[in-house]
Amino acid sequence: YLLAMKGPAASDSPAASADSASAKDGFQVERRQSQLLISMNGRPLVEFVFRDDKILRPYFSNARLVNGLKVTRNHPPVEGIDELDHSNLHPGIWLAFGDINGYDFWRNKAAMEHVRFVAEPTIKDEQLRFATECRLKESDGEPLCLLTNEYTLTARPNGWLLIWSAEFRADKQPVIFGDQEEMGFGARMATTFTEENGGLIRSSTGKQTAKKTWGQPASWCDYSGPDPDSGGIMLMAAPKNFRQSWWHNRNYGAFVSNPFGRKAMKQGETSSVAIAPGKSMRINFGAMVHDHREFNAEAEYEAFKRLIPE
8 A cells, every 4th residue: 555645545555656646745655565665755765674584674775865865775785886795784774683682683593573563654744653563583483572663754854864663572581682783773874975985974972983983872973975965864872772872883884873782892891681571671763864964963863852752
């Protein structure tokens, strides 16, 4: 089916085309068998993939600025244009964990399996909202815990904001998050945006470059392209998360907000974050896809905090 911000209700058919919508303003959504194709003002914006045989977790791929310029690396990466490393680990914008109860959900050795849409996509007041339920499975397929992901996409003056709110619920055994670099909310920038190609990484603390921001605590980090109008992505961690994030930032285009890897990020003793049976833990992150290198990052962070779901 397809949803448009304005206009009549659309067909329930997964094959419905965006061209069938009478309105081209704001968000539009087209449902496919394994993904949502999300557009804005009639242009492709980003793809949300909830089922993939190779990448065993939900993710957003091929994110674009409102003007259509792609800001995350091509997925899959294109030989001769992109670096081909980590093609199934860095699909665009993702939430993943290299160690939960000893199982590796970052490198696709264990699955965050899509179960259902808890809330179908709805568009209202310049926002697109939907929610999914995942079952985390151990490497042998045994269930570990449930994860509910709430997604909110909001139109902003400088682009668009994705909020990813994740709630883990432990069942009969504790859920324990280990200590690795590869833990948390990440993105892989388009090749032309990378620091290696003239891009800039800066943090909420004023530090710049991958080297100087790596392992450091910050509320947000922004990765922008080389030109004033090239735009970028600002990843943000909510202040009410259980702990401030450290940052796993790389000059080749990957950057990750990581509140788990204290020792891995060289910030202290080994971390172990546990959810007791019957309890839950929520973490919130944001990705602001913006269309200029210079923008008011602090104002966007304040907007993110106001828009986080209760």
